[in-house]
Amino acid sequence: xxxxxxxxxxxxxxxxxxxxxxxxxxxxxxxxxxxxxxxxxxxxxxxxxxxxxxxxxxxxxxxxxxxxxxxxxxxxxxxxxxxxxxxxxxxxxxxxxxxxxxxxxxxxxxxxxxxxxxxxxxxxxxxxxxxxxxxxxxxxxxxxxxxxxxxxxxxxxxxxxxxxxxxxxxxxxxxxxxxxxxxxxxxxxxxxxxxxxxxxxxxxxxxxxxxxxx
Amino acid sequence: xxxxxxxxxxxxxxxxxxxxxxxxxxxxxxxxxxxxxxxxxxxxxxxxxxxxxxxxxxxxxxxxxxxxxxxxxxxxxxxxxxxxxxxxxxxxxxxxxxxxxxxxxxxxxxxxxxxxxxxxxxxxxxxxxxxxxxxxxxxxxxxxxxxxxxxxxxxxxxxxxxxxxxxxxxxxxxxxxxxxxxxxxxxxxxxxxxxxxxxxxxxxxxxxxxxxxx
Numbered sequence: 345x346x347x348x349x350x351x352x353x354x355x356x357x358x359x360x361x362x363x364x365x366x367x368x369x370x371x372x373x374x375x376x377x378x379x380x381x382x383x384x385x386x387x388x389x390x391x392x393x394x395x396x397x398x399x400x401x402x403x404x405x406x407x408x409x410x411x412x413x414x415x416x417x418x419x420x421x422x423x424x425x426x427x428x429x430x431x432x433x434x435x436x437x438x439x440x441x442x443x444x445x446x447x448x449x450x451x452x453x454x455x456x457x458x459x460x461x462x463x464x465x466x467x468x469x470x471x472x473x474x475x476x477x478x479x480x481x482x483x484x485x486x487x488x489x490x491x492x493x494x495x496x497x498x499x500x501x502x503x504x505x506x507x508x509x510x511x512x513x514x515x516x517x518x519x520x521x522x523x524x525x526x527x528x529x530x531x532x533x534x535x536x537x538x539x540x541x542x543x544x545x546x547x548x549x550x551x552x553x554x555x556x557x558x
Numbered sequence: 559x560x561x562x563x564x565x566x567x568x569x570x571x572x573x574x575x576x577x578x579x580x581x582x583x584x585x586x587x588x589x590x591x592x593x594x595x596x597x598x599x600x601x602x603x604x605x606x607x608x609x610x611x612x613x614x615x616x617x618x619x620x621x622x623x624x625x626x627x628x629x630x631x632x633x634x635x636x637x638x639x640x641x642x643x644x645x646x647x648x649x650x651x652x653x654x655x656x657x658x659x660x661x662x663x664x665x666x667x668x669x670x671x672x673x674x675x676x677x678x679x680x681x682x683x684x685x686x687x688x689x690x691x692x693x694x695x696x697x698x699x700x701x702x703x704x705x706x707x708x709x710x711x712x713x714x715x716x717x718x719x720x721x722x723x724x725x726x727x728x729x730x731x732x733x734x735x736x737x738x739x740x741x742x743x744x745x746x747x748x749x750x751x752x753x754x755x756x757x758x759x760x761x762x763x764x765x766x767x768x769x770x771x772x
Contacts, residue, residue, distance in 0.1 A: 358688045390690070420690070420708040443687050448704055456704030458711040459691065460719060461683045469675045469683045473657050474572045476604070476634070477673065490662055490670030490727070494634040497672040504726070505674060505719035512722060513704070 352381055353547050355424060356389035356398065358442060364544045378402070386551055388543075390422045408547055411554045416454035428522055429454055430546045435518045438510060439543075440525035446510055460509065463525050466502040483528065507532050566595055567761050569638060570603035570612065572656060578758045592616070600765055602757075604636045622761055625768045630668035642736055643668055644760045649732040652724060653757075654739035660724055674723065677739050680716040697742065721746050 353364040361378060363370040372378055374394045384404040389395035399405050414426040425445045429437050432449040439445045442465060447457035461469070463481060470477040477498060485491070485499040487507075506529065510519070514533075521530040522542035530538045539545070551557050567578040575592060577584040586592055588608045598618040603609035613619050628640040639659045643651050646663040653659045656679060661671035675683070677695060684691040691712060699705070699713040701721075720743065724733070733750035735743060736757065744752045753759070765771050 390688070418706045422690070443684075443691070456706045456711075458705050458715045458718075459684070459708070460715045461680070461687065465683050465687060466675070468686075469679050470657075470673070472682075473675065473679060474604070476636070477657070491672050492632045492670045494673070497670075501672045501674045501723060504672075504723040508722035508726065509715060509718040512718070 351548070351551070352383050352385045353544050354385050354387040354398070355543050355547075356387055356391050356394045357424070358391060361394065361398070364541070386547060386557070388423045388427055388547065390424055406557060408550050411550050411557060414454070416456075418454060418456055421454075421457075424543060425457070426454075427546045427550075428520075428542050430549065432520065435520050436510065436514045437520045438522070438526065438529065440521065440523040440529050444506060444523075444525070444529075446513065448513065458509065458513075460506050463502060463506070463528075466505070467498075470498050487532075503532070565762070565765070566597050566599045567758050568599050568601040568612070569757050569761075570601055570605050570608045571638070572605060575608065575612070578755070600761060600771075602637045602641055602761065604638055620771060622764050625764050625771060628668070630670075632668060632670055635668075635671075638757060639671070640668075641760045641764075642734075642756050644763065646734065649734050650724065650728045651734045652736070652740065652743065654735065654737040654743050658720060658737075658739070658743075660727065662727065672723065672727075674720050677716060677720070677742075680719070681712075684712050701746075717746070 355362040360371045360373055378401060380402065382403055384406055385398065385402055386406045386408055387398060388408050409423050412426060414430065425439065425447055428439050429447050429449055433452055435449055437447045437449065440462065442462045444460040444462055445457060446460065448455040467481060477494065479495040479498050481502060482495050482499040485496050487500060487503060491497040491500045516535060519533055519536035521527065521536055521538045527538045530536050569576040573588060575586045575588065592615065595616055598620055599612065599616055600620050600622055601612060602622050623637050626640060628644065639653065639661055642653050643661050643663055647666055649663055651661045651663065654676065656676045658674040658676055659671060660674065662669040681695060691708065693709040693712050695716060696709050696713040699710050701714060701717060705711040705714045730749060733747055735741065735750055735752045741752045744750050
């Protein structure tokens with residue numbers, strides 16, 4: 345296996361190739377052309393076509409899905425969700441990106457989960473209902489009073505729609521937040537932590553745990 | 559004023575002209591051409607351009623907004639929301655259409671409200687995040703267990719995102735549901751009623767209460 349310095353990781357999502365190269369994040373839209381890397385790219389992907397494109401155009405790629413050992417009764421769970429849940433004993437794992445996935449781990453076992461739209465997707469949805477609902481989120485909206493204007497009404501609704509289902513399922517259990525909006529959302533919860541780059545940390549964990557990966 | 563039989567009512571929304579003509583519903587997309595009515599059209603509108611088009615092409619139109627007496631500190635409240643709240647003493651009013659408006663009336667006074675995306679808009683949002691999230695809602699999803707497949711995860715999330723904010727605000731107060739998805743949503747609540755065509759009933763109420771309307 346290559347040393348830490350040459351490790352190139354890639355999380356292929358629905359809109360971007362998200363690379364971590366020597367600790368530096370680089371994002372490319374799926375339709376963009378990628379630089380050609382000499383080093384091996386260790387990737388996970390929820391997008392078959394984008395993964396094929398990567399495999400075709402790069403020197404050497406390793407799909408980490410083959411090395412992942414994750415049991416669940418859940419049908420159709422994305423590899424990215426599995427990776428962030430990896431090794432968690434007892435917690436709710438919330439990965440807040442374009443979708444917000446919420447997964448429940450009990451005694452190292454995955455018990456199921458659900459999928460909320462991400463904050464930016466909520467904003468887009470309102471915009472499409474009516475131009476009169478085209479607002480940015482007011483991140484300081486008071487969630488303890490009834491809104492008295494459209495921007496607050498939308499901001500309150502988005503945050504309540506995300507926060508309340510997570511609160512209901514978590515009860516008093518620990519919550520691990522990750523993903524682009526994870527840090528922001530974590531401030532609405534008590535018993536929680538925010539983990540930066542959890543997906544990449546766990547991808548490295550898979551690589552380190554598998555001697556088979558050259 | 560014309561007799562009950564000739565009354566033509568129109569609720570102009572973000573996607574349709576919704577008519578009630580002698581008790582019969584007729585919907586036309588905003589871009590469609592409308593039949594020419596000889597009778598007066600009594601309308602409310604949240605869409606200025608669509609209202610102008612109606613005024614231009616029809617014999618006689620009366621905008622009921624001028625006859626509406628509704629006080630609120632809420633800035634930017636749509637006329638349709640005001641009309642469904644009209645005359646309510648103490649209740650939460652939920653109008654579930656392309657948006658789901660939730661308004662609080664206390665002692666005949668409007669105290670504020672919020673706006674959730676409608677069920678069909680949630681479905682569209684998931685579809686746009688990923689083709690893997692393109693599902694119809696499972697209206698029979700069990701909301702007491704953690705989902706174990708994508709369709710249930712989406713259905714659970716949509717319903718929880720709508721139900722929990724309404725439950726939180728309503729506490730034990732009465733809820734009045736109306737709108738296309740109002741009857742379906744009402745089954746998740748105890749202290750509630752569903753009122754069909756509340757908007758048109760209240761429009762008739764405005765007409766009957768105003769002798770000025772010819």
